[in-house]
Amino acid sequence: MSRAPLWLRRYAALIRNAWLVDLQYRASIVLWLLWGVTEPAVALGIWWGIAGDGQVAGYARADFARYFFALMLVNQLTIAWDSWYLDGWIREGELNFRLARPLHPAHEAVAENIAYKARTAGMIVVVWLVVSLVWPAVRLPLAPGRWALTAAAVLLAAAMRFFISFTTGLLAFWTTRATAIMELHAGVSLFLSGRLAPLALLPPAVAAAAALTWFPYMLAFPVELLTGAAQGRAVVTGFVGQLVWLGVWIAAYHVTWTRGLRRYGAVGG
């Protein structure tokens, strides 16, 4: 018998609860939305000023506008807060009842992600549509094939960022500084994942170093796919990079979860 209906019911219930909790904190939804919009808006403002009427590394003003609108959306669709949740669960002993249930705690985390992303990204799409009515620069060319590819890349990036965040959160089994490690990761990603500027603007040596890490694949690649900046070979290497790093992070998660649980089982909560 198929287990699919059971899992659908479980996810529906988990997502429903996440949304119900969200509704209790309506002001914080607005604040998080503002946070999600402000950072790319500020970066766009800076590059808009620098570009003037010319180009910076092939980016004109309109290109920057499209890039940062795409970034805003892709970031909200792929961001993961799981390390903060997990750190709390582990340190406050809230992992106990979750381990006693016949459901792996990661499912709750995945459902939280879906709930958060659907809500916030939905609002950003609306903002983008409204802005594009009055500002042609941020309009995207109609390209369903490219959008479909972007959807796949966003899914892979979201999965990767989930496993990065979840795995880092699991470090709370060993250290009380798991969230600090995640903050450090976020700090590095500011530069290497394309949050502050398109990667084409990085000094060549830094860009080459970044290409050896997972950072470009968790944000910059799907953004450039959406804007059309990634073409031909770059699309293929982008997907390959995503798959490889996703595999690495899933493996890291697996090792950390198994060992962490053993340790938890050894030292207690």
Next chain:
Amino acid sequence: MPPAITADRLSKTFKVKVRDPGLKGALRALLKPRYRDVHAVRDVTFAIEPGEIVGFLGPNGAGKTTTLKMLAGLLYPTSGRVAVAGFAPWGGGPAFKRRIALVLGNRQQLVWDLPPEETFQLNRAIYDIAEPDYRERLAELVALLDLGDLLQKPVRQLSLGERMKCELAAALLHRPPILFLDEPTLGLDVTAQEAIRRFLTQYRERYGATVLLTSHYMQDVTALASRVLIINRGRLLYDGALAALVARISRTKRIELVLADGVTREVLAGFGDVKEFRFPNAVLEVPREDAATTSARLLAALPVADLSIEDPPIEDVIRAAFAGGIELDEP
């Protein structure tokens, strides 16, 4: 029928980092960490039959919760064997987890910002409970626990006692045959404690559930459990009936008197150790074997309006058990 729960020479040793106070201590711990073994549970052996309610007693840090967590599969035993409902709890998987409920009195699974019914609905999905079963069980739990209008109130607005009742309902919707309850009445007022005890008795009677509960409140144990496990410093000190323990430990009985008139403390002292004297009430403590004869002498010699012979308070007995270290073997 095989026992519902067995623990065979179960032990758990934690490695705990030792840190001296102050900055120097922190630095030293960072550079050269030192560890110390803490034997939380040592060679604990017992078996609990299906349908039994067993009280698990011990002071703070005795090893109660550690044992409970090993039985629920959260902790991995350092040595020894455990079987719960035929499963080895660690790695027992979903099939094992459907057979147990674990309620930790100080940690809740209810979603803080939502009414309890939302957590119930979530558990319905997690445990895959069919809708008609869910409705029937919920109605039953609402009636037994007197949840009434609590289901729609956000959890954060519930009192501690109301929360614990809802917590139990959430943990029992999948109708587990084995319950591990860690301090289920902690911090509750007397009425709420009684409601929880009444409910547990009824649940056991209806479904033949096996219950292992830890508690600081002796009333929980005297009201619910005919059998107790007493643990201290990780070792099982006693496994048996509560009444037998009292008889074994306490060498004395209390004679509670209501006096008519004209009796002084000094007069009473001739009959035994006067524990309390506030006319007309008095309490005498006498050797266990002398209780009957002393009572007869009291009735003959003094104007006694009422007399009863009691065991010492169970708290005193347990305290004596922890302090004295009783032999595990039955007499």
